[in-house]
Amino acid sequence: MSIYNHFRKEELPFVERALEMLTLVERKQAMRLTDFLDPRQLAIMQSLTSQVHDVAVMPYGGFEGAERVRVIIHPAYFDPEPADFHLTLLHIGADQRFHRLEHRDVMGALLNAGLKREKFGDMLVDERGCYAVVADEVADFICSQVTHIHKTPVTFEKVEWESFEPPDEQYQEKTITVPSPRVDAVIGEVYHLSRAKALIPIRGGKVKVNWKVVDDPSSLLEAGDMVSLAGWGRFKLLDVAGPTKSGRIRMNIGLVT
Missing domain, CATH: 3.30.70.330 (RRM (RNA recognition motif) domain)
Structure with missing residues (x-):
C-alpha cells in the first residue's frame, strides 16, 4: 500500500513537501527549518519520519503548549536550540x-x-x-x-x-444537550443550525476535528476534541456529562475567544 493512501486528498501536497524535506535532510545531513505547522501537519510530519533513516523532527512554538510550531528536521545526532527556530x-x-x-x-x-x-x-x-x-x-x-x-x-x-508568561486558554463555556455525540448534532446545537444546514459545511470539508477534516456527519465527538467550522470559529468539547431525563446527552463546550 502506498504511503499516500493513509492521508486525505487535500493533505497530499503537504505530504509530498514533507517527504521532500525529510529526504533532503537524510541525503545532505543538514538541518532544515519549516514554516509554522498546525497540529495535524505536525502529526503528518512525525509519521513520515518512518520513511527515512537517522532523521528526527523537533517542534517548537516559543513556549510549552504552543499550538502552532516551527519544526527543525535534523540528523538524529544534532541537538537544536530554541534560537535555531528563529x-x-x-x-x-x-x-x-x-x-x-x-x-x-x-x-x-x-x-x-x-x-x-x-x-x-x-x-x-x-x-x-x-x-x-x-x-x-x-x-x-x-x-x-x-x-x-x-x-x-x-x-x-x-x-x-x-x-513572557503565556496566558491560560480562554474559553466562553456553554452547556448544551444533544441527541447524540455526532458531529452534525453537536455543531448544529453550538451554532444554532438545523441538522440540514449543519450538513452543508461538513460535506463541504469545512469542519475539522483536532485539525483534521471530517466530512462524515456521523463521526462521533469525544471529550477533549477541538472542533472548528470555517467562518464560524471553533470550540473545545470540555466534557460529556450523563444523560438528561429525556435521554439527551449533556455536554460542556468552550468557545475559543
Missing part, C-alpha cells in the same frame, strides 16, 4: 476600552497585511495583553506596517522571551 515574540499595544481585541482580529490584521498564515504562530489574548509569535523574517515588517486592527491604532513591539 521565533520573535511581539507585544501588541492597543487601547481596548472600546473594542477588546480577539484572536481572529489579530490574525485578520496580519493576513490583510499580505502575510501568509505559515509565517505566524500562536496569537495570545487575555486581560494582561496581546501577543503574537512570528517568524523572525517578518517581524520588522509587522512592526512597521501593521498600525491598525479594525479601527483601533496598535503598536507591535519585540519582547524578550524570558519576560
